[in-house]
Amino acid sequence: MHVLALTTNDDAPFMNEQMRIMERRGVSFSTLSVSGDGRAGHSRGPTDYLRFLPSVVRESANGYDLVHAHYGLTAPMAVAQLRKPVVLSLWGSDLYGPVEPISRACAPLCDEVVVMSEEMRRYLGRDCTVVPDGVDLEKFQPGSQSRAREAVGWSDDEYQVLFPYTPKRTVKNYPRARRIVNAVNGLVDRPVRLHTVYGVDHDAVPDYMNAADALLLTSDSEGSPNSVKEALACNLPVVSTDVGDVSDRLEGVSPSVVASDDEKLIEGLRTILECGERSNGREAAREISIDRTTSRMIEVYERVV
Incomplete structure (x- = not known):
């Protein structure tokens, strides 16, 4: 055709x-x-x-x-x-x-x-x-966090949270993400840094996914956010508002959190950062390869x- x-x-x-x-x-x-x-x-x-x-x-x-x-x-x-x-x-x-x-x-x-x-x-x-x-499972796959952090220039002395959009896109609600990270900063043992990652070469995105401790998505609406699927493929835990198909994509994925109010998003992000574990998301990502x-x-x- x-x-x-x-x-x-x-x-x-x-x-x-x-x-x-x-x-x-x-x-x-x-x-x-x-x-x-x-x-x-x-x-x-x-x-x-x-x-x-x-x-x-x-x-x-x-x-x-x-x-x-x-x-x-x-x-x-x-x-x-x-x-x-x-x-x-x-x-x-x-x-x-x-x-x-x-x-x-x-x-x-x-x-x-x-x-x-x-x-x-x-x-x-x-x-x-x-x-x-779909997500390219050959491009997006789990990798060494220390090697990824060296590639993107992030410190090991902080918790690194990835916000995968420009703050200018109002529907993505960056102020809410900033508010949640500020709240978590006072609850954990290391500083929490929020990174807005956008406009980078798509081939570099897996490094950011593997370098981060969590993906934070605070959008007011979504269809089927690609960043969530890419995070799943890299076993990166996700904290997200209940938008689009996020609940379906994260069903059975742990640790990850879907919530509608700030209090639960804050608690979910705090828990994920403190436990320091990767998720089992790659298995779920196979469905949407x-x-x-x-x-x-x-x-x-x-x-x-």
Whole structure:
């Protein structure tokens, strides 16, 4: 199959990893990305999307089997081309945030809609396929913490907590993470340092996962956060708010904590730091390995074609 992929972010690691595995299995891709600056703290204007439409219409005539629209804001252009069947992948913020009306309006016009979690499927309230982004178990695997800390420049004299987003993304609620770490700082025997890790080469992320003592996720909403799955693959304990599919992903994983209020998040992080153990998350991560999730996405493509 030959697929035209539409995206607002052609640097998205999870999307590119999935395409890489699918290309090994005979699916080829051409990618069109909306022009302009879509980084956190920036925004594209309507003109950027209007310019995107004619390029999609022109390119769709070039022998593709289907159009795969990644993120709800690309869906109007995907369905406007009229030539080829459309698969729409919703990533999370395009269903729970201001883009929701666009995603909902376009979903019935697409041949298949793919969401990241059962929670997203229930919230959308229509037939769709649940395919979470997979994790590369060859890239993300447990490693020596001391070696990883040397690689990322973190001290052994402190507890190291990983917050895997930029503070500028308000939905990730960095102030809450900061508040929780500040509270735990007074309860344990060593200083606790909160690291915001974002914008680094994806190949370096496993070092950060192995260097950390815990992953802290305080998001207000999520679809299926990749950072949690990557932490599972590295046996890094996770402390998270109850968002997206986090509860499902962490079922049976210990030590890890899912909670809704600050008091339980604080106590959970304190307990994990003091016990100093890695989790058994890698076994749970096998269920959402990138090889398995890619097979499910190819099945979606085959149904559409």
